[in-house]
Amino acid sequence: MNADERERDIANRRLSRRGFLGAAAAGLLAACTNGGNESAPTTRAPTSSSTTTPTPTSIAPATTTTTSVPSLASDPFTLGVASGDPLPDGVVLWTRVAPDPLEIGGGLDPEPVDVAWQIGTDENLRDVAAEGIAKAEPDAAHSVHVDANGLEPGRDYFYRFRVGDYETPIARTSTAPAPGSVPDALRVGHVSCSHYGAFWAGYRDVAAANPQLVVHCGDYIYERASSSGVRPDPLPEAVDLDGYRARYALYKGDADLQAAHSIAPWLITWDDHEVENNYQGVVPEVGSDTPEREAFLARRAAAYRAWWEHMPVRMAAPSGPDLAIYRSTAWGGLAAFHVLDTRQYRSDQICGEDGGDIGPRCDAAFAPDYTVLGADQEAWLARQLGESEAVWSSLVQQIVVQQWRFAPGNGAWNLDQWDGYPTARDRLLDALRAAPGSGGTTVLTGDVHSSWAGSLALDFDDPDAAVVGVEMVAPGVGSSPSDLLAGLGPVILENSPHVAWTEGEHQGFLIHDITPQEWRTQFRLVDDATRTDSPITVASDWVIEAGGPLIRA
Numbered sequence: 108m109n110a111d112e113r114e115r116d117i118a119n120r121r122l123s124r125r126g127f128l129g130a131a132a133a134g135l136l137a138a139c140t141n142g143g144n145e146s147a148p149t150t151r152a153p154t155s156s157s158t159t160t161p162t163p164t165s166i167a168p169a170t171t172t173t174t175s176v177p178s179l180a181s182d183p184f185t186l187g188v189a190s191g192d193p194l195p196d197g198v199v200l201w202t203r204v205a206p207d208p209l210e211i212g213g214g215l216d217p218e219p220v221d222v223a224w225q226i227g228t229d230e231n232l233r234d235v236a237a238e239g240i241a242k243a244e245p246d247a248a249h250s251v252h253v254d255a256n257g258l259e260p261g262r263d264y265f266y267r268f269r270v271g272d273y274e275t276p277i278a279r280t281s282t283a284p285a286p287g288s289v290p291d292a293l294r295v296g297h298v299s300c301s302h303y304g305a306f307w308a309g310y311r312d313v314a315a316a317n318p319q320l321v322v323h324c325g326d327y328i329y330e331r332a333s334s335s336g337v338r339p340d341p342l343p344e345a346v347d348l349d350g351y352r353a354r355y356a357l358y359k360g361d362a363d364l365q366a367a368h369s370i371a372p373w374l375i376t377w378d379d380h381e382v383e384n385n386y387q388g389v390v391p392e393v394g395s396d397t398p399e400r401e402a403f404l405a406r407r408a409a410a411y412r413a414w415w416e417h418m419p420v421r422m423a424a425p426s427g428p429d430l431a432i433y434r435s436t437a438w439g440g441l442a443a444f445h446v447l448d449t450r451q452y453r454s455d456q457i458c459g460e461d462g463g464d465i466g467p468r469c470d471a472a473f474a475p476d477y478t479v480l481g482a483d484q485e486a487w488l489a490r491q492l493g494e495s496e497a498v499w500s501s502l503v504q505q506i507v508v509q510q511w512r513f514a515p516g517n518g519a520w521n522l523d524q525w526d527g528y529p530t531a532r533d534r535l536l537d538a539l540r541a542a543p544g545s546g547g548t549t550v551l552t553g554d555v556h557s558s559w560a561g562s563l564a565l566d567f568d569d570p571d572a573a574v575v576g577v578e579m580v581a582p583g584v585g586s587s588p589s590d591l592l593a594g595l596g597p598v599i600l601e602n603s604p605h606v607a608w609t610e611g612e613h614q615g616f617l618i619h620d621i622t623p624q625e626w627r628t629q630f631r632l633v634d635d636a637t638r639t640d641s642p643i644t645v646a647s648d649w650v651i652e653a654g655g656p657l658i659r660a
């Protein structure tokens with residue numbers, strides 16, 4: 108949106124808040140929660156199907172003597188809104204109150220703030236399904252995670268937030284379809300690696316593509332600035348909570364990212380840059396600013412907390428260096444999405460020298476306990492895949508599963524990808540093979556700033572080996588393509604019979620159109636990432652007919 112449109116938008120917001128003003132005046136309803144920032148909702152049945160209004164159960168009576176609304180000189184909703192982790196009866200709604208988002212404290216005093224929220228079934232929010240007041244707590248960077256529930260399955264909803272005189276634009280989200288129901292179609296946006304160094308025409312086009320769900324495979328922020336020189340990043344490398352909060356604030360101020368969040372619920376995982384480049388479990392990168400274990404764990408705790416504060420996720424706040432984020436979302440009986448964490452539990456990558464990514468595998472790579480997912484997550488995933496009744500089973504994760512052979516023999520592998528963990532990958536492929544869906548299994552990947560389509564075979568060197576799934580790797584939506592990897596693309600294709608296609612010179616994202624009969628994937632590439640208004644080109648188009656192989660459409 109240009110400056111004029113933004114001005115009009117702000118004016119419209121301040122004019123269009125009739126019913127909502129009442130809610131917030133009553134807003135002086137304090138939500139009684141257990142010290143977190145979850146909201147106490149009031150749920151109403153949709154007026155179209157019922158006239159019953161249940162009695163609110165957990166909102167204290169209105170009072171005019173307390174207020175948690177600060178005096179604000181400017182719009183505090185500088186970081187937009189988001190929604191995520193949809194269920195058949197609910198969805199998480201997110202915002203953060205931060206009139207000065209790059210300042211420590213976001214420009215607010217360290218006091219709780221009451222944030223009114225509404226969700227309803229029409230785009231003007233005349234038909235409110237649920238509403239309430241959430242407490243934005245200073246120890247959560249004044250973010251709120253509203254778990255809006257009591258909703259109907261498989262439909263669009265619209266929501267907004269309000270503090271004082273300021274209100275967010277109305278955004279769209281949706282609930283997942285009812286268990287067992289099989290919707291005709293689902294459109295999914297698939298993004299990864301959004302370094303602030305480039306402009307995000309890809310995020311703008313995600314919104315334009317009108318998906319019902321967006322998956323982000325990690326590297327949503329980077330801990331340090333890009334060297335691309337395309338747009339200024341004024342922040343130092345993040346090593347503590349204030350540093351990570353500032354990085355999220357910088358990124359989430361972007362209008363194209365806000366637009367992509369405003370169109371649909373997201374399923375989000377992380378990769379390394381949400382903490383530090385190439386960290387593995389409790390081991391920092393070579394040359395880290397936090398080389399000692401204790402310092403690195405304190406840094407990881409800060410990074411995970413800031414991630415939780417800024418993501419629309421349904422999980423309790425972390426209180427230390429651990430946060431379990433692996434989880435599943437079912438889209439009725441059409442698709443099951445299993446969101447993985449391939450960083451937190453990973454064995455230290457010990458085969459490479461000095462943290463280098465390319466090198467030979469060492470004996471340790473074949474040890475049974477040399478792991479990407481960790482034993483607990485691995486067992487959980489095998490159960491989820493084995494028990495799913497969805498037509499399509501899909502992994503949302505970071506690192507490349509398909510084998511990239513740069514040359515014959517064991518000379519060189521990309522040790523930071525699943526190629527560096529061959530025994531663990533065999534177990535993953537076994538779990539994918541056991542998934543009973545009639546469509547197939549798909550792996551949605553990021554991390555490598557380039558586009559790849561390929562099949563997952565039980566023997567990657569045998570062109571006729573059994574195939575257990577398909578992998579689609581999204582390029583960075585903002586992160587610069589790697590000249591090295593772009594140059595190696597033809598070599599990898601030549602030596603890797605199950606890799607079908609690659610493009611290594613552009614940013615972009617993927618759109619997956621999923622039906623009970625087929626899974627279709629478009630690679631949409633940004634022509635010029637130095638421009639906010641770059642055109643987008645569909646570079647290639649792939650289809651998997653249910654139970655069939657990957658075919659170029």
Ligand code: CA
Pocket residue numbers: 326378379380554
């Ligand atoms: Ca990464």
